[in-house]
Amino acid sequence: xxxxxxxxxxxxxxxxxxxxxxxxxxxxxxxxxxxxxxxxxxxxxxxxxxxxxxxxxxxxxxxxxxxxxxxxxxxxxxxxxxxxxxxxxxxxxxxxxxxxxxxxxxxxxxxxxxxxxxxxxxxxxxxxxxxxxxxxxxxxxxxxxxxxxxxxxxxxxxxxxxxxxxxxxxxxxxxxxxxxxxxx
Numbered sequence: 001x002x003x004x005x006x007x008x009x010x011x012x013x014x015x016x017x018x019x020x021x022x023x024x025x026x027x028x029x030x031x032x033x034x035x036x037x038x039x040x041x042x043x044x045x046x047x048x049x050x051x052x053x054x055x056x057x058x059x060x061x062x063x064x065x066x067x068x069x070x071x072x073x074x075x076x077x078x079x080x081x082x083x084x085x086x087x088x089x090x091x092x093x094x095x096x097x098x099x100x101x102x103x104x105x106x107x108x109x110x111x112x113x114x115x116x117x118x119x120x121x122x123x124x125x126x127x128x129x130x131x132x133x134x135x136x137x138x139x140x141x142x143x144x145x146x147x148x149x150x151x152x153x154x155x156x157x158x159x160x161x162x163x164x165x166x167x168x169x170x171x172x173x174x175x176x177x178x179x180x181x182x183x184x
Contacts, residue, residue: 009041009045022037068110071148078094093162096166097158097164108147108151112147140154
């Protein structure tokens with residue numbers, strides 16, 4: 001299972017992220033470059049997985065790790081819904097919302113999970129620099145929820161607010177020209 005997942009992820013990252021960059025820069029026969037690129041991505045995925053397992057250790061159950069991963073996947077939901085129900089949604093707005101939501105997901109869910117693998121640091125409980133309302137599990141003073149619900153609600157709220165805010169600001173900042181496709 002690990003071999004199949006690693007190969008699949010390596011090929012997907014290579015084909016969709018790295019090969020387009022390679023094609024933009026070089027021409028000719030790219031078979032060797034693409035092969036080495038895939039090998040490098042596979043090694044990087046295995047190294048990242050090993051480091052993650054070392055950091056997380058026995059502090060998190062497999063189901064908790066899966067829930068954190070699905071919370072990250074939930075960051076795509078506002079973009080899908082915007083594509084379906086808001087046809088004039090801005091591409092920059094959707095990307096800004098996803099970036100902001102993903103950053104908050106990493107702060108409220110991923111970083112605490114990694115930090116628990118090495119012990120409970122003080123900033124996790126008291127917030128960074130002792131600022132209590134910035135604590136990952138009680139962000140802006142909204143404690144009382146379980147950490148997963150807290151992280152998902154805040155990250156999706158920031159995602160939606162960022163997408164709508166940037167989209168509306170971009171739309172109001174310029175007049176749409178006739179014949180211009182939406183979101184451009």
